[in-house]
Amino acid sequence: MAATTLRSVTTYDLKLAAPLALGFLVFFVTPLVILLALSFQADPQGSRYGLTQYVHFLADRFSLGVLGSTLWLGVKVTALTLLLGYPVAWLHQRAPGWGKGVIMLLVLLPLLTSVVVRTFAWVVILGRQGIINAALGGLGLIDAPLKLLYTDSGVVMALAQVQMPLMVLPLITALSRIDPNLADASSVLGAGHWRTFRKVTLPLSLPGIIAGCLLTYAAAITAFITQSLIGGGQMLFMPMYIYQQASTLQNWPFAAAISIIFLAAVLVVVSVFTVLGRLSRGYTNA
């Protein structure tokens, strides 16, 4: 009796979640179901149903190429972000109080600045009259401006900057959870800094690495604005492909099928990372 009374004052009724649950059912789940249904329409009029749109996508080298380059773009961005982001989290861990504050501000700023503004900055940096070309030209290293905008490496660099906070924040959390005595123990036992990093710090921060990679990857492949402004017209990735088919060409069933394929690809990646995350937590707790 006493237990139930106590419980009733410390928990709230699940019914409080009903309004949002209802809203999600109508405005989130139902649209996705409709998207799925529409992807099975064989033609825009909806006279026949079948796997026509999926067959069309999977038999088309161009479409598969777009999917492939989008997924590969995510891998490149995530790898670069991890390489650059890990030392930032490491430095945050060691910095004095004010240094932590400065690093945190620098990391959070891109996260909260408008994505159009951030991308726009990269147009200024990478453009023909941009900073990199001006600097290299000024040093006499190049005669003609390099083409950086509308290139693959330009997109990867800009996306790495735009998504870096998503990598650094989970890493900071992971590193702060590691018992500093472990690194000390490792060095007392004669391991050098590199060895301690490889054998102690890196494995123990695995949950943070996996969480960061998941967030960065999912954000990089869906980053519509950065992809289209830095990539320009020649490079096509999945989000823009969906938008073109839906808006410009008004081919809704095909756009729906591409969306479903893209959603499925994202869900596969999310599930793989989630399983890896569980395994790594088991590993670091062991």
Added chain:
Amino acid sequence: MSNRRIDLDALSFRVVMTGIALLALVLLAAPTVVVVWVSFTNGYSLKFPPPGYSTRWYVELWNAWQLQFAMMNSLKVAAWATGLSVLLGVAASLGIARSEKLTARVLDSLFLSPLVLPALAFGLSSLMFFSLVGLPVSPLTLIIGHTVVSVPYVVRNSVASLAQLNPSLLEASASLGASRLYSFRRVTLPLIRPGIMAGGFIAFMASFDNVPVSLFLRDAATDMLPIRMWQDLEGKLDVTVAALSGVLIVVTIALMLVMERVAGLSKRLT
């Protein structure tokens, strides 16, 4: 000899890690610095370095009615979406945060799922849904779509705050004769308020910055700021957009510092 080798090891490790970290921090800061810098150009193009400096493009903002109009729309939609997100999201968080029922866990995942799903696919599916039920796109459909993509931030932060709330405080409050509503107002709400504020702030920024959902759910009369800026940038590199970006950056930094003070923003994001 062995001592010396260890020093070299320590030195190389520190130099490499610090070097990459500083490079990354420069990379993180560069775009912001660059935008503010070129926005003070006196030229007509975004040449770097600028030929000279002036505040003319900031003055020009007073006449940029298209940008102003788009900004008002974005602010209105973001305000509505944030209000709805906080109202529905906090109520839902109270319901699911301390419950061990399976339904609560399922709802938790459902409410957070817009964070990982491609927003563009959601925008397209919403457009299909609204056209199927015969509701034309309007500010209303925009607000609904924005609320769906903003509410996860509120739920995530509120649930995290509620998980840290010590239940004995509520027991103490109840044993001293407080009603549930009174306990909520005087104990629960003050303790989770920073979490709600941080979540609401991020939700507002997410809505204000959203492009993929707005692309599909806005009507022709409702121009949204990020879309307007994006289209201006695709057409021509407009310096007025740089000035506006400068304004947005300053406002964002100011809001961030305020939120850090009142809600411990950075602690909630890690």
